[in-house]
Amino acid sequence: MTLVLPPTAPVRRWPRLPRQSGFIFGAGVLVFFVLCALLAPVISPYSPYDQSLDGRLMRPVFMGGEWSHILGTDTLGRDYLSRLIYGTRVSLLIGFGTVAVSCLIGTTLGLLAGYYRGRVDLVVGFIINVRLSLPIILVAISVVGIVGNTLPIIILVLSGLLWDRFAVVIRALTMQIREREFVLSARAAGAGDLRIVVCEILPNVAGGLVVVATLEIAHAILLEAALSFLGLGVQPPTASWGQMIAEAKDVVFFESWLINIPGLTLLVLVLGINVLGDALRNMVAPSGRPL
Amino acid sequence: MARYVVQRIGVALLVLLAVSMLSFGLLKLSGDLATSMARDTASAAYVDFLRKEYGLDQPLPIQYLRWLSRALVGDFGNSFFYGRPANQLLAERLPVTMVLGVVGLFIALIFAVPLGVVAAIRPGGILDRLASAIALLGQATPTFWLCFVMIMLFGINLGWLPVSGTSSWLNFVMPGIALAYYGAPAFLRIVRSGMIDALASDYVRTARAYGLRPPTVLFKHALRNVLVPLVSVAAVQFGFMLGGSVVIETIFALHGVGYLAWEAIAQNDYPVVQAIVLTVSAIYVLLTLAADLLNAAIDPRIRLE
Numbered sequence: 001m002t003l004v005l006p007p008t009a010p011v012r013r014w015p016r017l018p019r020q021s022g023f024i025f026g027a028g029v030l031v032f033f034v035l036c037a038l039l040a041p042v043i044s045p046y047s048p049y050d051q052s053l054d055g056r057l058m059r060p061v062f063m064g065g066e067w068s069h070i071l072g073t074d075t076l077g078r079d080y081l082s083r084l085i086y087g088t089r090v091s092l093l094i095g096f097g098t099v100a101v102s103c104l105i106g107t108t109l110g111l112l113a114g115y116y117r118g119r120v121d122l123v124v125g126f127i128i129n130v131r132l133s134l135p136i137i138l139v140a141i142s143v144v145g146i147v148g149n150t151l152p153i154i155i156l157v158l159s160g161l162l163w164d165r166f167a168v169v170i171r172a173l174t175m176q177i178r179e180r181e182f183v184l185s186a187r188a189a190g191a192g193d194l195r196i197v198v199c200e201i202l203p204n205v206a207g208g209l210v211v212v213a214t215l216e217i218a219h220a221i222l223l224e225a226a227l228s229f230l231g232l233g234v235q236p237p238t239a240s241w242g243q244m245i246a247e248a249k250d251v252v253f254f255e256s257w258l259i260n261i262p263g264l265t266l267l268v269l270v271l272g273i274n275v276l277g278d279a280l281r282n283m284v285a286p287s288g289r290p291l
Numbered sequence: 292m293a294r295y296v297v298q299r300i301g302v303a304l305l306v307l308l309a310v311s312m313l314s315f316g317l318l319k320l321s322g323d324l325a326t327s328m329a330r331d332t333a334s335a336a337y338v339d340f341l342r343k344e345y346g347l348d349q350p351l352p353i354q355y356l357r358w359l360s361r362a363l364v365g366d367f368g369n370s371f372f373y374g375r376p377a378n379q380l381l382a383e384r385l386p387v388t389m390v391l392g393v394v395g396l397f398i399a400l401i402f403a404v405p406l407g408v409v410a411a412i413r414p415g416g417i418l419d420r421l422a423s424a425i426a427l428l429g430q431a432t433p434t435f436w437l438c439f440v441m442i443m444l445f446g447i448n449l450g451w452l453p454v455s456g457t458s459s460w461l462n463f464v465m466p467g468i469a470l471a472y473y474g475a476p477a478f479l480r481i482v483r484s485g486m487i488d489a490l491a492s493d494y495v496r497t498a499r500a501y502g503l504r505p506p507t508v509l510f511k512h513a514l515r516n517v518l519v520p521l522v523s524v525a526a527v528q529f530g531f532m533l534g535g536s537v538v539i540e541t542i543f544a545l546h547g548v549g550y551l552a553w554e555a556i557a558q559n560d561y562p563v564v565q566a567i568v569l570t571v572s573a574i575y576v577l578l579t580l581a582a583d584l585l586n587a588a589i590d591p592r593i594r595l596e
Binding site: 126129130132133134135136137138139141142143145146147218222225226229230231232242245252253256259260262263264266267270271274275278 | 310
């Protein structure tokens, strides 16, 4: 009898790039902000830290300000546009950093639970339950407040709180895929558990992974802004959008644009990422059920 | 049914136990408690005395058990800052957060349920797209910015609503809307998808074939089936809202649990922080337990699974 090689997992062709407006809008927004973050030193008109005591609270151009400071200056006379551009770095760093770590935690747990089922699934289900009963913002501000508000700590704390959706989705997808013929034949051909999980299952849950990752990036960015707003985000004078809003709190009744500019920027970025996530979901699983 | 109830309660207790360990660990993260209690000026001898007095020289498992046995009867120790029992502080602040949570939940439901129903009538139609746009926007709006926009608009420019404090029910309107904004997309989604399933089912077709009026079919026959997932999601969201109201409470100066947590963290008042985290988690666990049991009572399929 000749050895029949197991058919490899059907390579999921990347769905044709859709001409969907959602995908284009979302991807466009994300690319724009990534470029801002990468090119911050090049495109910022000023340093985000240079204060100027006689140039405080200058209004933005659309409110009759001068073209030298397009978005005006803040309470310390720092150029608002430059701070906004540099703030992109913090938001994206936290968004991507958090998701990198939380994806690792959640995917590992989800694969374990979905592949082994039984007791392993029970244990993972329990861990997910415990995680869900911890209030995210409360725990995040508590831990950051106690341990310290540096960038790596914030990323680790948020990762420890945002992995649950990865675990839930990957578990469900893995349970479906492990029964498919190509997995069974790989097992019949003698492939070990690790090989099956890494080579057969993982490539087939990658689509779901990307969708969850996109949405969690947005989640992490909003949480970072909330932490910064509460004074528990990255330390000043580092520019972060949440912090810009917090710093403008005292003058909000007179100069509301100071809050609206970073607030709207944050809204556009998060909206773009969420729209991208939804578009990706429609591409990966048109019925959208397991996600 | 009895088996399901016992099983579900057992899991809830285990989750609470795990959460209590994490809360205990939170306090341990803060380093040497004796030093923080003694403040900067104390002598080394006094710090040593405190360490012995509070049992901080004992092994960790013993410390945990002693702490747990006290926490079980609601004794979380004294606040470093106020010098009063942490549970007293919590009991004073909890009603404000609860009221805020209920108002938020109520606003979210009266907004999201009808919208979800009309969105489901024609999936992909104009109302459906509108609903999904609202959900997307709701998820993307930073709560704290929304709060300021509302304060500027309703508080300052129009002068309709008070912007801080808890003196009347009007004070809860804006924070309630902000909180609802945060929870509504989840309701919208669950009602919409549940209704789409229900409307495609045989019994709805039968009801329509009998010639029942469309609103009767929608609200009496189809919406009923969305109730079970809606109860679960409402319990979960209410729990999230209690924990997520920190930002809103600080902006509107509502002296609830979230505000207390924020103050306590700023003042390194660890017993209070710990008490809040544990209490809010416990409330969440109890809420989801109650929702599960309620659902099992409504829907026999759940308890027989």
